[in-house]
Amino acid sequence: MGADEGMSKRIRLSVVGSAQEQQLLASYPSDLPLHEALTRSGCLLTAPLPSRLADLPLRAIQQDWIDGATLAPGTPVFLPDRSHQPGPPEAPVPSGVAPAETAPDVSRPLDLSYETATRVAYTRQVEEVAAFLRADLSVLVICEKAVVRYLDEHMVLAANRTPRVIQASSTDSTADTADDAAQMGPDGAAGLFTPPSSLGQREMSQLRDEIRALKDGQVLVVPHLDLLAGGADGFAPAATDVREMTELLYGSPEAVILAFADPSLTIPEVLAARFSRRLAIEGSDRSVIASDGTAVPIERALITEPEAARFRGIDDTDFYKHVAGLNPVRIRQAMRYAMLVHEGKPEPTAHDLHDTIRTFKTHLATGFQIPKVTFSKIGGYENVKRELLEALRIMAEVQHLPDEDWELKGSVVPRGFIFHGPPGTGKTLFAKAVASEMRGTIQVVSGPEVTSKWVGEGERKVRDLFAEARRNAPSVIVFDEFDSIAARRSSGMDDGGSRAANAMVAQILTEMDGFRPDVPMIVIGTTNRLDIIDPALLRPSRFRSFHIDDPDLDARRQIIRVHANDHHIGIGDDLTEGIARRTDGWNGDEIRSLFRDAYVAKWLRHVPADDPMDLATLLGTLVGDISRAKQGQHASRRGH
């Protein structure tokens, strides 16, 4: 081999230039003097070229290549000639972007891993937990599983303690680099055989070992306390597990433990009581603490530079409203999803971003959907609409109140509506329109879906429902046939069933009291039996009630227009007026059925209806049919 290429070179120079210039420089003979090679290739340096290096051959210097395009504007560069004149400060301005936009007032991250995002967003909580750990107090953190792995050791390290993490998987030998695996040679399959015990048992035995060996200054981290000692999906945990855990944890009272549990899983109270502090981390805060101690809006901290560049006009209040219930990992996933969806689309706006995030959220949840009905699709009821819109406007405006009025904000925002009125008047429709006015998601729950034959199950389902609604905020939960669960709480001769229903109502009220003003959520109950609804619910601070009656003449006109349009039946003003007058006492659903029948007649039975006279005849007949049916129902009801 070339004996002359023995030692590695120590003299390094940072060379600035484009790819072509680098290629040019590389193609010179290796004994060309350095200054000549640099000058000929047009390359620049980040520091003046010392004169004694200038005459050395090119090969004597190790070059660190810096792409000229990546150089920060204003960085001084130097010409390689021996006069050592500083070159013009190179300021590569990307074409097509105004300079004002390249220098934002608050810097955004260029790239963000889930780990960094979680830690940045939860700085406050991490500090809080760390403070307790420093005081040698055990902490139980209730948060979603997705963020646990980014927080567990981090919290302990923030407290300046040594973490001992219970992790069954860490005992497996996994080959993560090519060279490691090469060492295994023919025994490469050794890692495939797992010990006979289950994961839980292994974690348990590890916990047992660790808790005894725990020293001062060490903190035991249990990332999945709920799985170790809790029941899956709310079922009662196996008694032996709880017993063993309890004995273990209380057996070493001086051990400092940091445990995590998921909000959807329950852990026995006796275990939770072992911890000096319980901290719930849910969703994301509106602002995060930056490294210099100032509060930064979450939108600044969690949206990267390229993302902000793609979606113009992101406003922090507005953005937060749509992601308040999402944990930082989910926010990042939503942003990645949004970047993917809007790849290559021209000029997407913050509005598009919010819509995409809404779609992303409904992909996450099973029950929540994006409503399609808007207020413009509802004919008539101008009063109700006006009142509802006013309430929603207050909800949106409240976001802009100063933060000091937090308490006040909470009391101003509407939390729930009750829509009551005769059947078929479009109460559910109104609920959907409310949701789409909020640009939110909606889940319609009917009473039996949340009731259960197990006592306590109903409350749990309500709790989960609200937790999911928070994640999907802005969101609307609609309890259809609200009277079936929120009936007047009975007293005296009550059976078990009504007690369970009472507990459920109490749970709903508790959840509603806990609404945060900056996470827009509304509970809507619809009922046609307002008389049996629990009066406690009708307090103005909880539910505001709206009476949705059978439509009046004017509303009927509007409804007729909407349905006629939907069913492609062109009726003139005269005919509209006629039908509106003839349908007194009809509800919206009955009017819709009129047009449905007309549609069937026209397109499926091929009754002639193109001529205005024919159409009038057809609709008249149908109005008569429906009226007769209504009278029949009336008569038979009176008969009883």
Add this chain to the structure above:
Amino acid sequence: MAWPAQTIATIRRLDTIQRELGDRYVDREEAIRLLVLAAVCREHVLLIGPPGTAKTGLMDHFSQAISARPFRYLLTRFTEPSELFGPLDIEQFQAGNYRIKTENMLPEADIAFLDEVFQGSSAILNTLLTLLNERQFHNGAEIRQAPLISFYGATAAPPEDPALLPFSDRFLLRLEIARVGEDRLADLLDTGWEQERAVLAGRSPAPAPTVTPAQLRELAAQLRHVELKPVMPVYQQLVRELRAQGVVLSDRRVVRGLKAVAAACLLREGDIASSVDLWPLRHFWTEPEDAQLIQQAVADRIADDPSVPRRPGRTPAEILAEAQFETDQLNGGRFATTEGLITATLQALGRLRRELYTSHPNATGELGDLDQLVEQVDAKYP
């Protein structure tokens, strides 16, 4: 004949890459030289060595430097062919065609690196055989040309199973990579830490792409213009001698070896091969026990050919400049001058002084300057 300017430029760029990689990987000069040679003559190399000897890092940097699409994978006995060649195209399959989606997989790679290559199942090795030899990939009924420049296989030990011999014979060149020797340990720690620091600072230590695969292809096409006649008798004699001594050399490898010699000649910008261009034959062995024998036989024949200009070593000025640099680091460095730092600098100066003395015994002026520097540094001891 003289080579066109374009060819010379590519050769020099490869030389630059070789230097850059050499600066980054201590004691891997021979390996890097062989990598470049293999890429020029489009042959395959088998790397034999223990884990942790920078095989993977070297490959990564090299493929970045020649802006090649790399494919890298670790084979186990349970690796599926689809992990290397691509998954089945389900849509096509439903339409009745057997097709494999080869996007970003081995059949579309310029440079391929498979670790533990002999662990692959026979299904994998069979496909690799065709890919290596004919540079073709059978995708369903269709035969496609693979852009593969070179294939690098790594293994901890050469295979003993005779069933693997046809496969291992496809690797024209072999290279044993050992751990860095005792004498280069200081360099290893220095450069290694330098790279770690670059990674910690968030700077990628990757070299900028300098040569394109298309340029490499043009360079390979120039191989046919290299005049091999002057070395033919020596080459013949060498092969005869080795075979007589029982060294296993297949006909295929003997013929293809000429390509390696031509590439060696081209890489030193020559057009008439000389005995110095026989150096690639050092990596010609089949059985590791023959390695010593072959290396000896080749070394005997690489006489210094007076017609070939020798590569110049470091000039006294270069060595002195580095010594000055080391001293400046100590004086104007960002760290307080500690005893350990002074000792390390003195050691570096000592090493440089030794180099200066052995390669340029007559450069008394520079030697004196260096001694002054040593005294300067020595005076700093508290």
